[in-house]
Amino acid sequence: MKFSLDQKVKVHKAGALALVIALMTVATVLLVLLIKPFEIKVSMVVIGQSYQPMTIYHAGKIPEFKEDEFQMTAMAESSLTEGLSKVEHEAKIRSALPIHHVRIDPFTKSGEVLLFEEVKMGAIDYDYTLSANLLMAQASKGNQLAVIEANEAGVKLSSLGEDPHFQLRIDKALVQEAMWLYIFRVAAILFFVASMMYAVFQIVENSTAIGAMFYEFYASSIGRNATRTVSSIAGFLLLAFAVYQLMAMHTWWSVERVKQAFVADGVGDSVPAEVKTMKELITKHNVQEYDLLGDLGQGKHYNVVYQRATEYLYPVRVKEGVSNKFIKTEFIASTLSAGCQEQDRKDGISLLLCR
Amino acid sequence: MEYRYCCVDKSMNRSLLASLLLSAYSIANLVAWSAGLHLSVLIFLAVFIYSLVYCFKKSPLHVISILLISTIFVLLILSHPVTDWDARSIWFFHAKQIYYEDSLFAQLFGYARWSHTDYPVLVPSLAASLAKLFGFWNEIFPRASVVMALAPGFFLGAYVFRSYGLFAAWFSAVILICQGWLLNGYMDAIVAVYFSLGLALAVQANISSRNSESVSTIFPFLGIGVCFFHLSLLKNEGLILAILMVFAAVPAMWRRPSNSLIPLVLLLFYVVLWKLPVSLAGIETDLTANDGILSRGIQRVQDPTSWSMLIDYFHRNSYPFYTLFGFLTVGAVFSKKWQFNWLPALIALIAYMMVLLVVFLTTYHDLAWHLSTTEERLVFAFNLGTVTLGLYFLKNVGEKIVANAHKYSIKGVEV
Numbered sequence: 001m002k003f004s005l006d007q008k009v010k011v012h013k014a015g016a017l018a019l020v021i022a023l024m025t026v027a028t029v030l031l032v033l034l035i036k037p038f039e040i041k042v043s044m045v046v047i048g049q050s051y052q053p054m055t056i057y058h059a060g061k062i063p064e065f066k067e068d069e070f071q072m073t074a075m076a077e078s079s080l081t082e083g084l085s086k087v088e089h090e091a092k093i094r095s096a097l098p099i100h101h102v103r104i105d106p107f108t109k110s111g112e113v114l115l116f117e118e119v120k121m122g123a124i125d126y127d128y129t130l131s132a133n134l135l136m137a138q139a140s141k142g143n144q145l146a147v148i149e150a151n152e153a154g155v156k157l158s159s160l161g162e163d164p165h166f167q168l169r170i171d172k173a174l175v176q177e178a179m180w181l182y183i184f185r186v187a188a189i190l191f192f193v194a195s196m197m198y199a200v201f202q203i204v205e206n207s208t209a210i211g212a213m214f215y216e217f218y219a220s221s222i223g224r225n226a227t228r229t230v231s232s233i234a235g236f237l238l239l240a241f242a243v244y245q246l247m248a249m250h251t252w253w254s255v256e257r258v259k260q261a262f263v264a265d266g267v268g269d270s271v272p273a274e275v276k277t278m279k280e281l282i283t284k285h286n287v288q289e290y291d292l293l294g295d296l297g298q299g300k301h302y303n304v305v306y307q308r309a310t311e312y313l314y315p316v317r318v319k320e321g322v323s324n325k326f327i328k329t330e331f332i333a334s335t336l337s338a339g340c341q342e343q344d345r346k347d348g349i350s351l352l353l354c355r
Numbered sequence: 356m357e358y359r360y361c362c363v364d365k366s367m368n369r370s371l372l373a374s375l376l377l378s379a380y381s382i383a384n385l386v387a388w389s390a391g392l393h394l395s396v397l398i399f400l401a402v403f404i405y406s407l408v409y410c411f412k413k414s415p416l417h418v419i420s421i422l423l424i425s426t427i428f429v430l431l432i433l434s435h436p437v438t439d440w441d442a443r444s445i446w447f448f449h450a451k452q453i454y455y456e457d458s459l460f461a462q463l464f465g466y467a468r469w470s471h472t473d474y475p476v477l478v479p480s481l482a483a484s485l486a487k488l489f490g491f492w493n494e495i496f497p498r499a500s501v502v503m504a505l506a507p508g509f510f511l512g513a514y515v516f517r518s519y520g521l522f523a524a525w526f527s528a529v530i531l532i533c534q535g536w537l538l539n540g541y542m543d544a545i546v547a548v549y550f551s552l553g554l555a556l557a558v559q560a561n562i563s564s565r566n567s568e569s570v571s572t573i574f575p576f577l578g579i580g581v582c583f584f585h586l587s588l589l590k591n592e593g594l595i596l597a598i599l600m601v602f603a604a605v606p607a608m609w610r611r612p613s614n615s616l617i618p619l620v621l622l623l624f625y626v627v628l629w630k631l632p633v634s635l636a637g638i639e640t641d642l643t644a645n646d647g648i649l650s651r652g653i654q655r656v657q658d659p660t661s662w663s664m665l666i667d668y669f670h671r672n673s674y675p676f677y678t679l680f681g682f683l684t685v686g687a688v689f690s691k692k693w694q695f696n697w698l699p700a701l702i703a704l705i706a707y708m709m710v711l712l713v714v715f716l717t718t719y720h721d722l723a724w725h726l727s728t729t730e731e732r733l734v735f736a737f738n739l740g741t742v743t744l745g746l747y748f749l750k751n752v753g754e755k756i757v758a759n760a761h762k763y764s765i766k767g768v769e770v
Contacts, residue, residue: 246431262493
């Protein structure tokens with residue numbers, strides 16, 4: 001059966017229209033689901049008899065935990081005495097919707113015991129540590145596990161079954177979406193819909209080859225500007241989607257933060273408080289070189305304070321054996337008897353001058 | 356009516372010129388820093404703005420895309436200080452040293468050797484120049500130099516893909532694959548951008564080398580030169596990627612040996628400007644400095660747990676791209692037309708994954724720790740390279756359809 005040209009054109013128009021409407025619907029849904037502006041970080045320090053891989057789930061206001069899960073990444077493990085291991089676990093969870101609950105599955109088999117030394121929840125610039133009481137209260141409502149002990153050292157849990165787990169409720173501050181991102185998301189959806197409607201209009205008007213089933217028709221119409229216009233629109237929309245997803249990872253963005261970017265010596269957000277204090281003392285006393293004593297310098301560049309001091313205080317350099325030394329004020333007594341004088345102190349850090 | 360790319364073609368050649376000019380700034384800036392001087396970032400900005408206007412006069416979407424996205428990138432970067440390990444303790448610490456010591460080789464003076472002082476200094480030199488513009492150093496704005504490092508790649512992408520639709524698709528792939536790694540101060544995403552463009556340019560050079568007009572291969576080789584320069588001086592692994600990228604252009608160099616001068620000259624530049632001073636300072640890269648590489652490798656090869664971790668790593672971070680890679684490889688293997696042009700680029704991709712495998716097998720770190728701290732950034736080169744070659748394939752198919760379009764006509768339909 002031979003089809004006339006008019007019939008072919010009608011079929012192609014209808015096919016193109018249906019395809020673009022379907023794409024429009026899928027793109028809008030994807031925009032909402034794939035862009036994940038809500039992110040939380042959960043970190044735990046756990047002591048147990050052996051390395052325990054952990055799994056974490058997340059849910060919204062109603063704690064219905066779906067199958068998507070995150071393996072908590074184990075950080076450096078250090079062995080303690082009595083055959084115990086200390087492991088730091090961390091997981092970052094991103095979601096298209098606000099995260100109100102997480103579920104922790106800490107055990108792999110029945111009868112195991114774990115001490116939760118520390119549990120922290122956070123976003124990029126805000127975090128809080130769960131107190132032992134709060135952790136115990138949440139864990140005691142858990143499934144197939146029991147709270148053995150809760151004190152300053154942490155909360156000790158034991159597994160009673162094959163699927164032990166407990167839930168944690170997330171602090172409100174972590175679940176808020178920045179207003180600018182919310183407005184932008186609505187505007188982006190409207191922009192997508194409007195652009196797709198324009199694309200449909202172009203296709204219907206110019207009967208281009210999108211959705212065409214016949215090669216010759218496609219080849220003969222490729223020269224039409226409408227095809228390039230539609231492919232340009234599609235490319236721009238895809239790019240806008242990609243950029244928007246990147247922006248959604250920066251929900252903490254604000255104009256005030258950008259203004260801070262041009263303050264001399266910047267904002268030492270990534271620097272420990274001890275190092276910021278050292279900077280103030282260095283500037284006040286015009287110190288050219290310094291040494292780090294006790295906790296501050298133990299382990300050299302494996303020590304976080306030593307590392308951050310090396311970077312942040314530069315061009316003032318850390319050097320062993322120089323007369324200017326930093327030490328935590330609580331440990332100053334031993335150094336004073338060794339011929340050092342305290343020059344200054346601030347916020348628990350002392351600057352010494354030693355001969 | 357024959358469809359012609361005339362107006363688009365000229366502006367896209369201009370975008371190659373823009374990429375060269377911006378790269379020339381980076382080269383001149385590096386040379387200046389080696390003499391204790393620097394080039395003002397205002398020169399870079401002027402070239403960038405002028406290039407946008409000059410190259411894309413007839414294509415406002417290109418201008419909007421590149422300018423808007425660069426601005427968004429910079430604004431996102433300015434919203435928080437550099438916090439990630441490598442960015443803070445390696446790249447931007449080296450930049451700080453260059454800034455304060457007024458020397459490209461400041462990190463070779465022996466201070467803080469644990470910060471990988473052998474690592475190259477392209478982005479640190481740009482960050483130091485940016486800091487000189489403002490007259491002070493802080494933890495935040497110097498990181499905007501990653502956008503300066505990416506800018507030549509944006510223009511090169513416009514040259515490679517020509518039509519806006521494909522350029523935007525490639526640009527989207529860069530952002531969707533690399534995501535936050537583009538801006539956090541790590542070099543892996545930037546390296547992946549230049550490696551992927553270099554592979555597409557290698558294929559273009561191989562195709563063009565069959566053309567009797569000799570000028571048609573010089574353009575892609577100039578683009579390969581831009582990629583080689585950036586790869587070799589972004590990070591140590593970049594040199595391996597640069598060599599693999601040049602391998603992908605072997606068929607073109609075989610036909611036109613004079614084109615191999617471009618990567619050779621840039622290799623010499625890299626050795627003289629950076630590798631020689633590092634060697635004279637007695638600094639080795641940490642991966643090779645530790646003894647027992649061979650014994651560690653043999654031990655891990657025989658260890659099923661190591662293989663399990665490695666297979667999980669490569670699967671988890673690259674599985675969406677294996678199908679596309681497979682499709683391209685099957686086509687390249689079984690098509691005589693494709694073999695010459697495409698197969699070397701695909702071999703380069705798989706060779707990179709082999710190199711990664713060897714690095715992991717022989718690492719002196721604990722393997723689990725190394726894999727977990729590496730995350731997905733090391734496979735960006737493979738992932739983005741595969742997608743880029745796929746898009747470049749689409750571009751070639753589209754051009755072939757256009758070239759043959761005049762053969763087809765339908766009665767009553769105006770073409």
